[in-house]
Amino acid sequence: MSVQPGWYVDPADPETRRYWDGEGWLGAPIPVDATPPDGPPPVEQPPAAATPPTPVPTPAAPGWPQQPGPQQPGPPPGYGPQPGHGPGWGPQAGPPGWAPQQVPPGWSAPGGQPGWTAPAGHPGWPGRPPEPRPHGFRLAGYGRRLTARLIDFGLVFALNVVVNGWFVWRWAQEWAPYWEEVFRRAARGDTSAEGLPMPGEQASSLLVAILLIATALWLAYEVPSMAAGGQTIGKRLMRIRAVPMAADQPLGVRRALGRWSTLGLPTLLWYCAGLGLVLQLVDALSPLFDHPLRQALHDKRAQTVVVEVPQHTPTNDRDQPSGDTP
Numbered sequence: 611m612s613v614q615p616g617w618y619v620d621p622a623d624p625e626t627r628r629y630w631d632g633e634g635w636l637g638a639p640i641p642v643d644a645t646p647p648d649g650p651p652p653v654e655q656p657p658a659a660a661t662p663p664t665p666v667p668t669p670a671a672p673g674w675p676q677q678p679g680p681q682q683p684g685p686p687p688g689y690g691p692q693p694g695h696g697p698g699w700g701p702q703a704g705p706p707g708w709a710p711q712q713v714p715p716g717w718s719a720p721g722g723q724p725g726w727t728a729p730a731g732h733p734g735w736p737g738r739p740p741e742p743r744p745h746g747f748r749l750a751g752y753g754r755r756l757t758a759r760l761i762d763f764g765l766v767f768a769l770n771v772v773v774n775g776w777f778v779w780r781w782a783q784e785w786a787p788y789w790e791e792v793f794r795r796a797a798r799g800d801t802s803a804e805g806l807p808m809p810g811e812q813a814s815s816l817l818v819a820i821l822l823i824a825t826a827l828w829l830a831y832e833v834p835s836m837a838a839g840g841q842t843i844g845k846r847l848m849r850i851r852a853v854p855m856a857a858d859q860p861l862g863v864r865r866a867l868g869r870w871s872t873l874g875l876p877t878l879l880w881y882c883a884g885l886g887l888v889l890q891l892v893d894a895l896s897p898l899f900d901h902p903l904r905q906a907l908h909d910k911r912a913q914t915v916v917v918e919v920p921q922h923t924p925t926n927d928r929d930q931p932s933g934d935t936p
Contacts, residue, residue, distance in 0.1 A: 613630055613632065615629070615630055615650070617630075619642060626641060627640050627642050627644070628640075629650050629651055631650060636650055742902055744853065744855065744903075749904050749917055750918050751918075752897055752898055754918070755897065757848055758844035761844030762831070762844040765843060766824075770827060780812075780816055781816040784813035785813060787807040787809075788808060824877055825875065825878055828870075828877065829874060832866075833866045836870065837862055837867075839851070840853055849921065850917065850919060851916070851917060851919050852914045853915060853916075853917055854913060855915055865912045865913075869908045871908075872911050873894075894906070
């Protein structure tokens with residue numbers, strides 16, 4: 611038989627009562643010890659729809675026309691007039707405290723050196739930035755720099771053959787008995803070092819003299835030419851030049867001497883188990899790991915960069931019109 615409508619204990623929750631309308635439970639439950647109302651519970655009214663807030667128009671920047679509201683046709687909020695259109699148009703105001711970024715004189719992009727120019731492109735440089743151009747010149751590639759250095763080493767070596775040759779020959783004579791005995795024992799399979807004829811003290815003095823003369827010849831070859839024009843013979847043949855980072859001008863004796871000393875003075879340390887040669891090798895390879903200016907260690911010390919020298923196209927004077935009037 612069917613259960614009559616009324617308030618009954620909820621089987622799902624014995625702590626509450628609910629109204630049974632004869633077919634199912636109706637309305638929200640009430641505590642079991644509360645006095646139930648007469649008849650069914652009142653029907654709950656659905657909540658009223660929330661009224662959307664009225665948009666507040668954003669005040670426009672000084673000199674700009676008022677933006678249209680949501681009820682007016684026009685561009686979306688925050689959209690400003692196109693350049694050159696509309697009364698009172700002017701440059702857009704930035705956020706509070708904003709000021710245009712200052713750049714050094716003569717530099718067309720932030721972060722450059724005075725007198726440098728940046729390649730054409732977006733000022734923000736998305737991705738990898740373009741290669742800098744010190745004073746408008748392209749940076750010299752490592753291949754050109756290495757070839758120029760090898761040419762200079764060859765010329766300095768030729769000078770050493772002429773000036774330093776006798777000292778090298780005398781030093782070799784001091785060591786000749788030692789190496790002859792080493793090779794003689796190696797041919798017999800003897801690897802002992804006992805009783806080998808060691809060179810005398812004169813060999814050490816000769817080696818010091820050789821290194822001093824070699825260093826002096828390199829200094830005399832490179833420093834004057836670099837101080838005057840930033841080029842040795844090798845650099846001139848490869849059309850590259852060393853210039854100061856601050857301005858396109860000659861290096862001068864002080865900067866050229868500081869630049870050379872980082873690479874040339876370690877020649878004196880060849881006496882110390884070849885330590886000077888290791889330092890010179892590190893210096894020679896350092897441009898490969900320096901970005902973006904490709905500076906060697908001696909460039910960093912002297913604040914210089916190596917750039918390509920543009921090839922000038924010779925003009926034919928016969929093709930130029932005469933200055934005399936016909």
